[in-house]
């Protein structure tokens with residue numbers, strides 16, 4: 001009967017907001033690592049099929065499932081971490097060249113500042 005099936009729900013008598021009295025289903029923690037070496041912890045139900053890849057919690061790159069030794073559990077091909085502007089700069093110029101350019105620019109700035117033309121004085 002419809003009335004009987006409604007009786008089971010004791011509305012208001014028990015809060016579902018706290019975990020008290022709630023039995024959690026068995027679950028397992030799994031670790032994933034992305035190309036930037038971030039490790040994300042994910043919890044899955046015991047009976048769930050664990051995905052071999054998951055988005056990194058830190059950078060949202062795809063991260064690969066790790067085994068208990070911290071190695072990739074499967075041969076998951078991870079997308080490369082996008083290069084930063086600095087890394088791209090280092091591909092075009094050596095550190096010595098960059099140091100040279102920096103020194104040059106700083107000298108130029110100092111000279112301009114002495115003449116009262118530096119941008120910084122406009123602030």
Ligand SMILES: [Zn+2]
Nearest residue numbers: 034038056059
């Ligand atoms: Zn990451």
